[in-house]
Amino acid sequence: xxxxxxxxxxxxxxxxxxxxxxxxxxxxxxxxxxxxxxxxxxxxxxxxxxxxxxxxxxxxxxxxxxxxxxxxxxxxxxxxxxxxxxxxxxxxxxxxxxxxxxxxxxxxxxxxxxxxxxxxxxxxxxxxxxxxxxxxxxxxxxxxxxxxxxxxxxxxxxxxxxxxxxxxxxxxxxxxxxxxxxxxxxxxxxxxxxxxxxxxxxxxxxxxxxxxxxxxxxxxxxxxxxxxxxxxxxxxxxxxxxxxxxxxxxxxxxxxxxxxxxxxxxxxxxxxxxxxxxxxxxxxxxxxxxxxxxxxxxxxxxxxxxxxxxxxxxxxxxxxxxxxxxxxxxxxx
Amino acid sequence: xxxxxxxxxxxxxxxxxxxxxxxxxxxxxxxxxxxxxxxxxxxxxxxxxxxxxxxxxxxxxxxxxxxxxxxxxxxxxxxxxxxx
Numbered sequence: 334x335x336x337x338x339x340x341x342x343x344x345x346x347x348x349x350x351x352x353x354x355x356x357x358x359x360x361x362x363x364x365x366x367x368x369x370x371x372x373x374x375x376x377x378x379x380x381x382x383x384x385x386x387x388x389x390x391x392x393x394x395x396x397x398x399x400x401x402x403x404x405x406x407x408x409x410x411x412x413x414x415x416x417x418x419x420x421x422x423x424x425x426x427x428x429x430x431x432x433x434x435x436x437x438x439x440x441x442x443x444x445x446x447x448x449x450x451x452x453x454x455x456x457x458x459x460x461x462x463x464x465x466x467x468x469x470x471x472x473x474x475x476x477x478x479x480x481x482x483x484x485x486x487x488x489x490x491x492x493x494x495x496x497x498x499x500x501x502x503x504x505x506x507x508x509x510x511x512x513x514x515x516x517x518x519x520x521x522x523x524x525x526x527x528x529x530x531x532x533x534x535x536x537x538x539x540x541x542x543x544x545x546x547x548x549x550x551x552x553x554x555x556x557x558x559x560x561x562x563x564x565x566x567x568x569x570x571x572x573x574x575x576x577x578x579x580x581x582x583x584x585x586x587x588x589x590x591x592x593x594x595x596x597x598x599x600x601x602x603x604x605x606x607x608x609x610x611x612x613x614x615x616x617x618x619x620x621x622x623x624x625x626x627x628x629x630x631x632x633x634x635x636x637x638x639x640x641x642x643x644x645x646x647x648x649x650x651x652x653x654x655x656x657x658x659x660x661x662x663x664x665x666x
Numbered sequence: 667x668x669x670x671x672x673x674x675x676x677x678x679x680x681x682x683x684x685x686x687x688x689x690x691x692x693x694x695x696x697x698x699x700x701x702x703x704x705x706x707x708x709x710x711x712x713x714x715x716x717x718x719x720x721x722x723x724x725x726x727x728x729x730x731x732x733x734x735x736x737x738x739x740x741x742x743x744x745x746x747x748x749x750x
Contacts, residue, residue: 592729
């Protein structure tokens with residue numbers, strides 16, 4: 334299991350324990366929102382990033398409404414009080430999600446070794462009111478912490494946010510909802526590669542800050558593994574054998590896409606040291622390669638989606654040619 | 667084939683370039699990320715230094731595996747850069 338997106342992992346945990354298929358929820362996560370600061374620094378998290386649409390689709394697919402218990406208009410202290418009260422009264426079928434700074438819990442594995450690491454986890458009370466259980470589906474971690482230490486990790490200026498939902502009634506997603514969700518999340522362009530290109534161009538003349546500007550690229554790049562869930566879902570729904578088919582070849586391409594971002598990061602660091610235009614050109618060639626590769630992946634996915642719709646008897650035929658997708662990708666009819 | 671760098675030289679380069687203190691002695695089995703606490707960006711910075719100052723390179727296909735590598739695996743994988 335590969336880490337893809339922490340909030341998605343949290344809300345999918347209850348789906349995985351049900352009869353519903355969690356994989357459609359990963360549609361579009363390959364292009365999930367990230368931030369590019371005014372200094373052209375790439376960031377996997379920013380206060381302005383809204384998860385509203387993502388959680389609306391969760392309701393449409395699985396029938397579960399996700400509520401925000403965190404109120405950004407109130408103080409952090411007030412929100413912590415709300416959380417503590419909720420933890421005392423919550424029912425077992427209710428799930429609590431909170432954003433905390435994982436870097437404040439050094440005993441937790443911090444694979445990216447970032448000094449600040451905003452991250453969504455789930456919390457459960459224990460028999461001891463001073464201890465809370467932390468469930469971190471994204472990193473497949475589960476363990477108990479002193480309540481005060483978790484509260485300290487939440488009480489950081491770099492993090493804010495939290496949700497709750499009742500997962501007792503999970504609806505099986507219907508084909509129409511799955512199709513609509515797929516279409517809503519498919520972008521013709523590739524926002525991450527485009528953003529990396531903007532970062533490179535912005536820092537090209539004075540590249541000393543370029544390595545720091547791309548430091549969080551690996552955290553965002555792994556979202557591309559969401560493509561694997563989509564391929565596996567469509568292949569299975571189409572009755573295609575994953576082992577005997579070209580499924581592994583597409584997984585290899587997805588892994589190549591992720592790994593090539595590491596090559597770009599490496600070249601960017603190299604360019605920041607050499608300032609050699611040949612190294613800059615090398616980066617640009619890799620960016621072109623990324624675009625071509627992701628074009629191939631999206632095109633194949635659209636073809637699979639079209640076959641899926643035909644098999645499911647969808648009356649509205651989809652265009653199978655990726656080139657005909659509108660820029661917004663909101664409608665393929 | 668014997669590695670291009672021995673443990674002593676490797677540790678010296680890491681300490682100088684990344685401004686960290688290495689736990690001594692290094693036995694080779696330490697994982698670069700989880701045991702030596704070197705994040706992916708610092709590892710890439712180290713690689714670029716090894717290439718530019720020492721002429722040692724890691725092939726692109728192995729870059730993504732770098733954080734999971736042990737010291738031995740990295741040292742065994744480094745190759746002399748070809749001069750065109």
